[in-house]
Structures are given as C-alpha cells and as structure tokens.
Amino acid sequence: DAKTTQPTSMDCAEGRAANLPCNHSTISGNEYVYWYRQIHSQGPQYIIHGLKNNETNEMASLIITEDRKSSTLILPHATLRDTAVYYCIVRVRGTSYGKLTFGQGTILTVHP
C-alpha cells in the first residue's frame, strides 16, 4: 500500500493561500492522489484528486510533483470555514474495488 505522510497541524491567515503538503514516496504508477477534508462533527468531504497532472476545481488546486512522490493541496483564499482536518490518501493498488485507507491528516486552522 502506498502510504502518505502529512504534517500534524498548520495555521493560515484568513484570505491567504493555504498550502498543505503530502508525501507519498511509494506511490505506484496507476494510483491516484485524493484529498478529503473533515469539518468538525461531520463526515469527510471530497475535495479533489489527480494522477500526475495538476488539477483545479472550484474548491482547490492540486499540484503533483513530476516524480509523483509528493503533492500539495492549495486553498487559494482560505476562509474561517476552511478550518478542518485535511486527508491526503492514495487509492490502494491490488483491488479494483477501491479500498480507501486514511491516515491521520493535517489539522488546518484558519485564523482572522
């Protein structure tokens, strides 16, 4: 299984970009990188995913390094509502049935 490593916590000022890193040095060629977030007392919510190209949607941007061993989730203009735990995961190889394994995530605190 490709495992991920994230910082335990990060702070960001409101209105600034939040850059959340993730290391996945053992990622395999056909494994996708996914990002989810979990706001307090709610279930995790999908944010974005990618394989090797950079991706952008209405919530965030995902930058994946050329060797695919790490990635960065970017929230371009963080708001107080973005305070949450952010999970970087890699879809496990070996089954087509999509086992999802989460790590401990990064606690992002956005402050005024």
Added chain:
Amino acid sequence: DVKVTQSSRYLVKRTGEKVFLECVQDMDHENMFWYRQDPGLGLRLIYFSYDVKMKEKGDIPEGYSVSREKKERFSLILESASTNQTSMYLCASTERGFLMNTEAFFGQGTRLTVV
C-alpha cells in the same frame, strides 16, 4: 440531498450488548465502507464490501462483523460491545471504478459510547 444516511447520530450501549449500526446509501454504489475515528488516530478502516453479500476485512476488524444483504444497506455489528469500542463510526460509499478515480461519500457519523 442526503446520500449516505447512518441510522443514529448518538448511541449509548452497555458492555456486552450486541450493537447494530446501520448505513443506507441512495446512489446505487457498489462499494461501502465502515471506519472508526479516534483522536490522534485518524480514520481506520474496519470492513468494506464491494457487492451484496461480499465483505473484506479492513485494518481493524477484530470485534466487529458486517452484513450486506441489500446493495443499499451495510450494517456494522458489535457482537459484544466493549468500552474500547467507544468511538465515532463513519460509513462511506463509492462507485466501483476500474480506474479507482471515484469520490467517496460519507455519512454524518454515529458517536457510540459503551458504558
């Protein structure tokens, strides 16, 4: 528009009781998952199911079993609840995708306390 529904938001049970946690999804998804979430440990996969009557153990299956009799419903069973099973339980579902690039939808969670 609710997609994944867990039967209870909060539950208190006694040690030794048999506990059923129910999860229903309305998206016709093939895959369903049960996780528990504890402070400092993130989400840990208990069991998952990729089809009706099919199940596979996750990372921490001990003390739990599951049932998938219908596609939309995935039940987590604590045969004899213990205090160390006090936790937040989360259910999720995904489509079955060969390229594994489908997003997961989560329920709101069930906070179970075993006393």
